[in-house]
Amino acid sequence: MSAARPSRRFEPSPRALQMYDTTLRDGAQGVGISFSVSDKLRIAEQLDQLGVAIVEGGWPGSNLTDTEFFIQMRDVRLAHAVLAAFGSTRRPGISAHDDLQLRALLDSGAPVITLVAKSWHRQVRDVLRTSGDENLRMISDSVAWLVEQGRRVVLDAEHFFDGHRSDPGYALRCVEAAATAGAETVALCDTRGGMLPDHVERVVGEVVARFGAMVGIHCHDDSGCAVANSLAAVRAGATQVQGCINGYGERTGNANLCTLIPDLQLKMGLRVVSDQQLRELTVIARDVAEIANVAPPHSAPYVGTSAFTHKGGQHAHAMARGEYTYQHVDPGLVGNRSETVVSALAGRATVLTKAAAFGVDLGDDAALARRVAEEVKQLEHQGYSFEGAEASFELLVHRARGHRPPFRLIDYIALVEQREGRTLVCEATVRVLVDGSEVHTAAQGNGPVNALDAALRKALTPGFPEIANTQLYDYKVRVLDGRDGTAAGVRVLIESGDHHRRWSTVGCSTNIIEASWIALADAFEYALLQAEGRQEGGGALGQSVAEAAAG
Numbered sequence: 001m002s003a004a005r006p007s008r009r010f011e012p013s014p015r016a017l018q019m020y021d022t023t024l025r026d027g028a029q030g031v032g033i034s035f036s037v038s039d040k041l042r043i044a045e046q047l048d049q050l051g052v053a054i055v056e057g058g059w060p061g062s063n064l065t066d067t068e069f070f071i072q073m074r075d076v077r078l079a080h081a082v083l084a085a086f087g088s089t090r091r092p093g094i095s096a097h098d099d100l101q102l103r104a105l106l107d108s109g110a111p112v113i114t115l116v117a118k119s120w121h122r123q124v125r126d127v128l129r130t131s132g133d134e135n136l137r138m139i140s141d142s143v144a145w146l147v148e149q150g151r152r153v154v155l156d157a158e159h160f161f162d163g164h165r166s167d168p169g170y171a172l173r174c175v176e177a178a179a180t181a182g183a184e185t186v187a188l189c190d191t192r193g194g195m196l197p198d199h200v201e202r203v204v205g206e207v208v209a210r211f212g213a214m215v216g217i218h219c220h221d222d223s224g225c226a227v228a229n230s231l232a233a234v235r236a237g238a239t240q241v242q243g244c245i246n247g248y249g250e251r252t253g254n255a256n257l258c259t260l261i262p263d264l265q266l267k268m269g270l271r272v273v274s275d276q277q278l279r280e281l282t283v284i285a286r287d288v289a290e291i292a293n294v295a296p297p298h299s300a301p302y303v304g305t306s307a308f309t310h311k312g313g314q315h316a317h318a319m320a321r322g323e324y325t326y327q328h329v330d331p332g333l334v335g336n337r338s339e340t341v342v343s344a345l346a347g348r349a350t351v352l353t354k355a356a357a358f359g360v361d362l363g364d365d366a367a368l369a370r371r372v373a374e375e376v377k378q379l380e381h382q383g384y385s386f387e388g389a390e391a392s393f394e395l396l397v398h399r400a401r402g403h404r405p406p407f408r409l410i411d412y413i414a415l416v417e418q419r420e421g422r423t424l425v426c427e428a429t430v431r432v433l434v435d436g437s438e439v440h441t442a443a444q445g446n447g448p449v450n451a452l453d454a455a456l457r458k459a460l461t462p463g464f465p466e467i468a469n470t471q472l473y474d475y476k477v478r479v480l481d482g483r484d485g486t487a488a489g490v491r492v493l494i495e496s497g498d499h500h501r502r503w504s505t506v507g508c509s510t511n512i513i514e515a516s517w518i519a520l521a522d523a524f525e526y527a528l529l530q531a532e533g534r535q536e537g538g539g540a541l542g543q544s545v546a547e548a549a550a551g
């Protein structure tokens with residue numbers, strides 16, 4: 001990559017380039033990130049939609065969430081991806097067959113098993129406290145046993161670049177042990193994340209020259225070069241690229257797949273996903289951020305909310321003359337959009353983009369789009385965000401079309417009582433107008449939102465029995481920091497579902513109970529809208545959001 005060297009043409013490898021996502025395992029190690037089983041299932045679905053080849057789901061047997069995730073994934077049919085379970089090579093001094101951890105990997109049912117192995121001699125001695133030869137046997141035994149059991153095996157050679165620097169012979173013997181035992185890929189890991197692209201390119205080139213197109217790359221971002229290092233590895237012939245959505249991961253994170261995928265496809269001309277899948281990248285990046293409950297990246301390349309935003313003055317003027325002036329690619333290719341803050345049409349375009357992204361057809365009704373745009377603009381100013389709350393957005397469109405909600409909330413009281421020597425008591429009372437008559441109910445819960453949910457459910461179930469089939473799956477609160485002129489204090493996201501599907505709604509307020517109440521009301525209204533749609537065999541909005549997204 002240095003300017004002095006003559007430029008080398010990239011030679012396409014006979015094996016297609018494989019995107020390997022580890023958001024659910026390495027990404028989950030990021031500070032402030034904690035995925036529930038339900039979060040993981042939703043993210044796996046998104047990754048499949050994005051078209052990655054392999055989704056690493058976690059380490060079955062190491063914690064209950066991951067074990068449960070793999071059990072639930074047995075009933076999930078993925079369209080593009082295959083599932084990988086992550087674990088380590090057998091322990092020193094026992095057979096692979098007797099290693100309970102390896103058995104748990106097998107029992108997970110995942111078609112691909114990714115084993116992490118030491119490839120830095122010093123770590124074998126200091127951390128594993130075993131001999132270099134035993135480590136090599138641990139690699140070959142474990143790989144061979146899993147291959148014998150009919151699994152595809154990826155070996156993550158941990159600390160490969162550090163190991164290669166201090167003892168290249170040993171690091172290469174680790175790769176050889178895995179390759180000879182039948183691993184389909186050996187991913188070279190920059191585990192400490194401190195390498196630079198020219199070094200990575202040279203070392204990967206050496207390994208590829210010796211072992212062929214079975215080399216993968218797994219980079220961390222501690223030197224700020226995870227993406228650059230991964231691209232350098234691909235130039236040198238690596239055929240598998242590991243990384244995480246939004247660059248989540250331990251310390252400074254893993255290589256960011258949301259940057260890598262468009263870089264590979266749009267800049268290096270390597271096809272890793274379809275054009276349509278690439279157009280879903282922005283929505284997926286933001287949805288995953290919402291599920292992870294971290295603010296979606298503002299300045300992230302390609303998918304950030306400000307990646308193609310031009311702020312007035314000279315830039316806006318130049319952009320009006322030609323979009324190439326301040327944009328390196330067409331934002332539409334990655335599903336993002338160019339925004340100029342002075343453009344009066346930005347709002348309407350936003351709505352059309354959002355509606356299309358959620359599979360809602362606004363047709364040619366420009367007036368409707370403008371009305372919704374105004375509403376969205378006002379709500380976003382209050383702190384709303386409809387990314388990750390498709391159901392609330394769909395309701396907004398529906399209301400703008402004149403649809404009347406089947407019930408109206410009049411008011412509520414939520415009480416929390418904590419008295420010495422007694423447990424916390426939460427009670428909610430709600431008044432709702434259903435079919436012109438007032439319903440007044442009360443219920444208790446393990447928290448004020450739970451009590452409100454129960455009281456509202458009690459009020460609505462007699463008139464709308466389908467409510468009984470719905471339940472609340474997840475509840476998330478984000479404290480807003482007042483950026484972008486938002487006045488609101490908190491944003492609440494609620495995930496609900498029934499036998500058929502799940503949906504997310506949003507509420508915003510300076511008060512957390514109020515924000516929850518708004519999100520809850522949307523959740524119930526959406527449930528009824530869907531039930532109505534099913535009875536009519538299609539629904540007022542036609543195709544459901546999830547179906548549209550899946551298709």
Ligand SMILES: [Zn+2]
Nearest residue numbers: 026191218220
């Ligand atoms: Zn890692």
